[in-house]
Amino acid sequence: xxxxxxxxxxxxxxxxxxxxxxxxxxxxxxxxxxxxxxxxxxxxxxxxxxxxxxxxxxxxxxxxxxxxxxxxxxxxxxxxxxxxxxxxxxxxxxxxxxxxxxxxxxxxxxxxxxxxxxxxxxxxxxxxxxxxxxxxxxxxxxxxxxxxxxxxxxxxxxxxx
Amino acid sequence: xxxxxxxxxxxxxxxxxxxxxxxxxxxxxxxxxxxxxxxxxxxxxxxxxxxxxxxxxxxxxxxxxxxxxxxxxxxxxxxxxxxxxxxxxxxxxxxxxxxxxxxxxxxxxxxxxxxxxxxxxxxxxxxxxxxxxxxxxxxxxxxxxxxxxxxxxxxxxxxxxxxxxxxxxxxxxxxxxxxxxxxxxxxxxxxxxxxxxxxxxxxxxxxxxxxxxxxxxxxxxxxxxxxxxxxxxxxxxxxxxxxxxxxxxxxxxxxxxxxxxxxxxxxxxxxxxxxxxxxxxxxxxxxxxxxxxxxxxxxxxxxxxxxxxxxxxxxxxxxxxxxxxxxxxxxxxxxxxxxxxxxxxxxxxxxxxxxxxxxxxxxxxxxxxxxxxxxxxxxxxxxxxxxxxxxxxxxxxxxxxxxxxx
Numbered sequence: 001x002x003x004x005x006x007x008x009x010x011x012x013x014x015x016x017x018x019x020x021x022x023x024x025x026x027x028x029x030x031x032x033x034x035x036x037x038x039x040x041x042x043x044x045x046x047x048x049x050x051x052x053x054x055x056x057x058x059x060x061x062x063x064x065x066x067x068x069x070x071x072x073x074x075x076x077x078x079x080x081x082x083x084x085x086x087x088x089x090x091x092x093x094x095x096x097x098x099x100x101x102x103x104x105x106x107x108x109x110x111x112x113x114x115x116x117x118x119x120x121x122x123x124x125x126x127x128x129x130x131x132x133x134x135x136x137x138x139x140x141x142x143x144x145x146x147x148x149x150x151x152x153x154x155x156x157x158x159x160x161x
Numbered sequence: 162x163x164x165x166x167x168x169x170x171x172x173x174x175x176x177x178x179x180x181x182x183x184x185x186x187x188x189x190x191x192x193x194x195x196x197x198x199x200x201x202x203x204x205x206x207x208x209x210x211x212x213x214x215x216x217x218x219x220x221x222x223x224x225x226x227x228x229x230x231x232x233x234x235x236x237x238x239x240x241x242x243x244x245x246x247x248x249x250x251x252x253x254x255x256x257x258x259x260x261x262x263x264x265x266x267x268x269x270x271x272x273x274x275x276x277x278x279x280x281x282x283x284x285x286x287x288x289x290x291x292x293x294x295x296x297x298x299x300x301x302x303x304x305x306x307x308x309x310x311x312x313x314x315x316x317x318x319x320x321x322x323x324x325x326x327x328x329x330x331x332x333x334x335x336x337x338x339x340x341x342x343x344x345x346x347x348x349x350x351x352x353x354x355x356x357x358x359x360x361x362x363x364x365x366x367x368x369x370x371x372x373x374x375x376x377x378x379x380x381x382x383x384x385x386x387x388x389x390x391x392x393x394x395x396x397x398x399x400x401x402x403x404x405x406x407x408x409x410x411x412x413x414x415x416x417x418x419x420x421x422x423x424x425x426x427x428x429x430x431x432x433x434x435x436x437x438x439x440x441x442x443x444x445x446x447x448x449x450x451x452x453x454x455x456x457x458x459x460x461x462x463x464x465x466x467x468x469x470x471x472x473x474x475x476x477x478x479x480x481x482x483x484x485x486x487x488x489x490x491x492x493x494x495x496x497x498x499x500x501x502x503x504x505x506x507x508x509x510x511x512x513x514x515x516x517x518x519x520x521x522x523x524x525x526x527x528x529x530x531x532x533x534x535x536x537x538x539x540x541x542x543x544x545x546x547x548x549x550x551x552x553x554x555x556x557x558x559x560x561x562x563x564x565x566x567x
Contacts, residue, residue: 093350095220101299101309112306119421121351145302147545151463151529154563159465159473 076100082135085128093120103142109133208387211239217308221245221350221358222387225313228560229462232476234515235288236316238385244293244314245387246422247347247358250407255391260328260375264342264412268333275391278375281331282323287372288512289397290317290480291404292452294428297556300546303438305553312457312560317478317513320395322376325411326369334365334413341368342418343394343405360420361428362412363396363403367450372397372511375408397511398482400428400449400554423448430550437549451482454542455557456489456516456534463562473520473530473564479504480513481536488535489516493528493564496544502532522566531561 066073075096077083090099104112113129116122125132204219205212213230217223224243231240261272273281293314298305329341342362349356367373374395377384384390389406396403402422412418422428429446456479467473479486485507490499502518522528535541542559 091220093220095218097216097218098220098308101217102306103304104306105303108306115425119425121349121353121356142304145300145304147302148558149300151561151563154464156464156466156565157462159461159467159471161471 078139080135080139082131082138085131086135089123089125089128089132093122099136100140103140104136105142106133106137109136208243209239209385210243214240214242215311215313217310221247222249223308225310226316227311227313227462228457228459228562230459231313231315231457231478232459234317234478235380236318237380238318238382238388241316241318241388242293242314243387244308244401245347245358245406246402247349248352249386250346250348253346253386253391253407258391258409260392260408261410262328262332262413263410265415266335266338266413267329268335271332273328275377278323278328278392279377282327284321285324285371285374286319286321287374287397287509288317288319288507289372289374289395290315290452290511290513291395291397291401292316292455292480294400294402294449294452294554295552297558298553300556300558301437301549301553302546303549305551307552314401315455315457315480317480318379319381320374320376320393321378321381322374322393322395324371325373325375325394326371328375329368329411329413332413335415337415338365338413339416340364340414340418342412342414342420342423343408344410344412344420345405346407346409357421359402359405359422360418361402361405361423362414362418362420363399364417364450367396367399367403370396372509375411398451398480400452402428417448426551428554429552430548430554434548435550439549441551449554451484452480453547453555453557454481454484454486454534454536454540455479455560456486456532456542457560458491458530458532458562461562461564464564465562466565466567467522469522469525469566471566473522474517475502475520475530475532476515476517477532477560478513478515479532479534481534483511484536484538485510486514486534487537488541489514490533490535491518491520492531492533493520493522495529496531499533522564525566528564528566529561530564531559533559 064074067079070079072079072083075087075091077086077096110133113125204216204222205214210224211230214224214226217225222243222245226240226242255275258275259272260278261270263270293310295307296310296314297312298307299309299311340362342360344357344360347358349358376393376395377391379385379388384393392408394405394408425443426446428449430449431441432445432447435441456477458475458477460476475491479489486504489502489504491502492499500518502516505515507514520530531544533542542557544559546556546558
């Protein structure tokens with residue numbers, strides 16, 4: 001009886017060790033896998049302490065997945081197919097605001113991406129390039145403005161003498 | 162002062178400069194703790210900007226004014242646009258800050274501390290107009306890439322510093338000098354320390370002008386952090402990107418400076434005009450130099466409703482790059498007729514000029530007041546968009562405000 005429970009304890013110990021080992025291996029392979037996809041993951045953490053002025057708008061946790069009225073709250077992007085790829089590849093270096101305020105055709109986005117790759121350290125987007133460009137031209141299409149637009153969004157107010 | 166205290170005080174000085182007010186008991190702040198003011202995600206508080214300023218971009222920071230915010234004769238920091246290409250430097254130690262003059266065409270490379278710059282050379286003060294080359298970009302059709310500035314990327318502050326010419330001559334300029342290029346402490350968006358976000362410059366003729374300053378004060382105060390603290394090159398009348406912030410080096414070059422944003426479509430326009438949307442080869446692009454003639458109605462704010470018979474005082478500023486504005490007019494009938502405004506002379510070369518007029522309206526209805534400036538060479542602002550260019554620079558089309566008479 002005594003031997004039996006000892007054996008049971010030993011077995012439990014071994015079992016726990018196996019479980020812990022499996023978890024550790026799994027975590028490391030996931031991390032390694034992620035590093036293969038995004039080799040820049042550690043760059044920011046290790047080599048560049050960020051200053052207060054430039055990090056204050058970073059969001060985390062729940063704040064990061066919230067969608068309101070079809071808009072991704074943290075970035076302001078329209079929630080549509082391709083948004084995740086756009087966030088992951090386009091907002092590491094610059095604000096989503098820079099993307100949203102621009103209106104370009106497929107061809108001009110391609111040129112812009114090429115310029116960012118040549119001069120701004122943007123990585124090869126692979127199959128995500130088409131997904132991102134489709135997302136942008138679908139949700140942020142160029143608008144015909146003519147040679148001069150009407151004045152809009154005028155807030156009228158009574159002017160005192 | 163022991164070394165540790167020294168470090169604490171310099172960091173504190175940086176923080177104090179950023180917030181714009183003294184931190185009481187500042188020396189007791191633990192190291193590595195960011196004061197609440199800096200943790201505040203509100204860029205208006207962070208940079209001391211007016212609530213009505215418009216944020217175009219937060220990484221990097223880009224912010225513009227609206228026309229009615231620019232009514233002051235001298236633009237205060239709270240209403241000055243921010244155009245950053247990279248990230249604001251994170252550690253600024255003014256005691257160890259140096260400006261180095263180097264390059265192929267310097268006689269002897271030389272470095273100056275801030276103290277040396279201030280004591281060795283005469284100090285000069287000028288009001289200088291700085292306008293972003295891309296101000297007005299949002300109106301171009303087909304749209305141009307970049308921050309979509311409307312009308313607010315312009316300012317005229319009072320800058321104090323030493324003449325770039327005096328410093329360059331102190332180091333010695335070789336006969337083959339063609340251009341100067343600046344280098345600065347801002348950080349590339351990719352955070353790659355090998356890369357510079359921007360390094361532009363100007364031909365020697367511009368570098369040697371009286372008004373081209375290495376400035377350390379703006380409106381009588383230390384230059385605010387977002388505007389280049391502690392040292393900024395200021396070259397009024399040219400695209401504001403020539404006025405490098407957080408200045409650390411000036412290279413005297415024996416060729417046109419080739420730093421980032423000197424080539425391609427950056428701050429360059431087609432040498433010959435092109436049709437909207439046309440592709441332009443690199444070799445057919447020319448660097449923007451003097452900015453074109455332009456004006457803004459800064460009072461009243463657009464949208465004023467007046468009673469029939471009520472007269473309207475309008476005010477604003479006009480500028481013309483290297484030139485002077487010689488004529489200022491307004492129209493209330495979409496350009497059919499033009500009336501002249503009272504126009505002041507500039508306080509100094511390259512400062513914007515102030516105009517005013519009293520406008521009366523013949524009957525009730527919707528009006529637009531259009532403003533048109535003419536420079537000393539007879540060039541006026543167009544009512545329509547000027548020549549299209551790939552990056553949407555140099556939009557100097559007439560500014561207008563809406564008015565209703567009821």
